[in-house]
Amino acid sequence: MMTTADHRKGPRRRGDALVNAILAATIDELREHGYAALTMDAVAERAGASKASLYRRWDCRAALVMDAVYQLAPLPYEIPDTGGLRGDLLAALRQTAATLQGPAGAALRGMLAEALPELDRVRQLRARSRGRNRDIMAEVLRRAVERGEIPPAAVVPTRLEVGAALLRNHYLFHNEPLDDGLLTDVVDDILLPLFGTVPQRSA
Amino acid sequence: MMTTADHRKGPRRRGDALVNAILAATIDELREHGYAALTMDAVAERAGASKASLYRRWDCRAALVMDAVYQLAPLPYEIPDTGGLRGDLLAALRQTAATLQGPAGAALRGMLAEALPELDRVRQLRARSRGRNRDIMAEVLRRAVERGEIPPAAVVPTRLEVGAALLRNHYLFHNEPLDDGLLTDVVDDILLPLFGTVPQRSA
DNA sequence: GTGCTAGAGTACTGGCAGTTCTCCAAGGAG
């Protein structure tokens, strides 16, 4: 009491309006500062919300970030169909590259760092993003087999992740843009030659 | 003065003895708790040193961890030579897998998380570890070309990192042991078929 | 011995995660 005028004034958001503002603020912070430097205070202030509101909905920083990233890209399985394997592969890699270069990439870094104490969360992250990549790749290859571009035996599970793994590797290690030159190199030097052959079980 | 008996007693280590104790303590902490949960206080206490001694030598946590990890594996370029490409590739992948599964892997996770504010450090990390992998792979392939096992044109830069990238991907994402079954799959399903072909530049 | 260097111990600052409290909008029930 005394002189402390209470300046808690409206308007006050609720429900989805509030949630969306918080998620948007999270994405912005992620984009600007990365995961390691993202603070709950900053998100709250940016969203014009209170920390208590954040913690009522998400039990920790990681959970908030994962939700924010995930709802950013709920793409309903857009599997490219360019009429040829090379075009399909390039389109698929471009999708993966775009995702990595956005806030999802920054989140990925952070999530991996906390992997030891938070194995479950990594499992979720994997199920969400990696699964989609594999599915897209499998479909692209199925079509190529159908068109007679590659032998059916060329499609084995181990190979499905090669493209995405190389992009992740490049992004996480080199920390450089995943430009189209890199993507075409991966397709022409690696994926096309690889899927033109069948695995050998030699000694 | 007064009753406060000063229990700061020797023996007191200096120079290399101290440095090595600190680095060893860092590795142990890394192994037990991972990077995110590694604290300077814990390292200092475990090493029987003071935090001031740590900060006199390393300017931050990341620098300490990097030094500890690096001095752990200063392997003087042991390039496997089993007499055949398949054996060489397997041996090379086993080396990479062993490194990743040790404390270096835990450190890797952490370093990636802090990549945005610490680009230089990532660059160092890359130069140290990735460079060696590439060199080993290049040598293994050079020998295979010499023996006539693969065509010279099969060896292009983009391909050199495929094996290591796949292992890193598996380790970071799946967080499961890199067992020999995985390694042979990578060699038989991917690397051998890949290096049996030359890149195509199609349209 | 004297003096210098450098390590041990420890107390401190400052920032952030996560908690808890109070006060008060928003919105529905009557």
Add this chain to the structure above:
DNA sequence: CTCCTTGGAGAACTGCCAGTACTCTAGCAC
């Protein structure tokens, strides 16, 4: 409209840890 419940804003607080600063002293050179 008023009453009441829900839940948001603000802010104070705990606890942890990075990094700093200062004191005292062991080890070493001379």
